Amino acid sequence: MPIHNKEIGDCFDQVADLLEIGGANPFRIRAYRQAANTVSRLPRSVAEMLKQGEELSELPGIGKDLAGKIVEIVRSGKLQLLEDLKKKNPPGITALLQVPSLGPQRVKKLNKELKVKSLADLEKAAKEGRIRGLGGFGEKTERRILEALQRTHGVERRFRWMLAKQMTLPLLDYLRKSKRVKDLEVAGSYRRRKDTVGDVDILATSESPQEVMDRFTGYEDVSKVLAQGETKATVLLRTGLQVDIRVVPEASYGAALLYFTGSKAHNIALRKLAQDRGFKINEYGVFDNKGRRLAGRSEEEIYRFLKMDWIPPELREDRGEIAAAQAKRLPRLVDWRDIRGDLHVHTEASDGQASIETLARRAQEKGYEFLAITDHSPYVGITHGLDPKRLRAQIKAIERLNGKLRGLRILKGIEVDILEDGSLDLPNEVLKELDLAVGAVHGHFQLTRKKQTERILRAMDNPHFSIFAHPTGRLLGERPPYDVDMERLMEGAKQRGCFFEVNSEPDRMDLDDAACRMAKEMGLRLAISTDAHALDGLDLMELGVAQARRGWLEKNDVINTLPLKDLLRALDRG
């Protein structure tokens, strides 16, 4: 049973949690966290790298010791250090660290003095008023803990990016109406375009921060003000979304934007770089040792000062972007303007809402050169999928429309189900009449890793298979990805001349950033598609592009940036 990178990462994260509660050296804890991040984001399987005899200690943040621990996990399936730590600590105690206002010190104290071992214990102690008596705790802290527990039931809550956007835009409009607000921008993971965000960070410049603060906390959708100072405030919206605001003077705008955009790991790496050269970076600017400000008005100014190119927010995760920016070798990320068409779209013939013609008109408005109609095949009954007869009728309709349209070519396609045995849900006689077939898994998610992988490889053996749609099957916050050997699938797709999809549906967004980057490094090209089920669905393209950018993808890595002629050649496996 091969060990996956994520399992190793989780293992190190657990060690970090337990070390934290044990009061270990914070830098040792950070080392484990960094290693967890490095390993779980690695484009290649660590177990595989070991097999090839590669030196793991060459990975950033992995030294001799951690490399040895990875070997231990891969060989034995467990880590002795973690087992020992688990013995010393009650299971479930690390869940307490997720409760806002509880850090390692307080968790330790709660455990020691009140025998709190779980979220349930915590809730009970808070309800009985036993927490307020503890040194360093008080009534307010106790109430805050209780509120947090009742709000989240202990589960970390993240919002899909799109949902966060819908809640944030009206708030921005509201803030902009104030004459006191000059610049206003959303920073944080929202600006880095993570597919889900934990909270929203807003940055503003103003000469009277207090008034901006007051306006912010007075917003009608605010259900609770969690903190409010002179330049910084945190509120909870009615929907449960947490929003932070930070107000700085204009001269610090760039530094504050950089700081507030993160990621934390990126900031630490930059600050350390500056420190090594005798400078200090904080949210107000770059300073020398005499406290003189040397840069800070814009992000560009700061990166330039550090002798590197400006780094797009999507890349700021401390995964090699800093070295690339220093070497002036950052990728030229794919841009939504590079996109020449959409390769996964549904119509009213299956479970979509719009007609082919309306979709085509909208595609023309977008300046697209092509639009692939890919309704469902029959397998998923509820989608009213197309059987060969209906599909042939659709093909005819598309051909008629193509005769009428100027500048846009409608491609004949299908989203064909990959059946349990890896065969496709429609016969080759009809598939061969199409321009492309987008293959997808909509059932039998629970197969073993080996079976699932082989099932999909077998589907790709079919010469009519073009693009593997939503390749992990995950639904954010609802359904985890099914278990497959992604590396093997990507290798298989590349050999066979197939492509993978980046799905732009806000609750899918797979491939994720790490998998996009893995594909890029393996030389497998991707299609960024909307999977639109209605007219407005075509506008989701920008989300898929954002995900692709997080995965370092460039124009040449994406097939729907190709001119129609080249695209058709790429899709032709013959």
Add this chain to the structure above:
DNA sequence: GCCGTTTTCGGCCCGACTGTTTTCAGTCG
């Protein structure tokens, strides 16, 4: 635990806000 054209030991990003405190530890991002 990692790391190194100042270093193989001694550093490790930096500041705001809260609550419980009489000056600051803990948490957060």
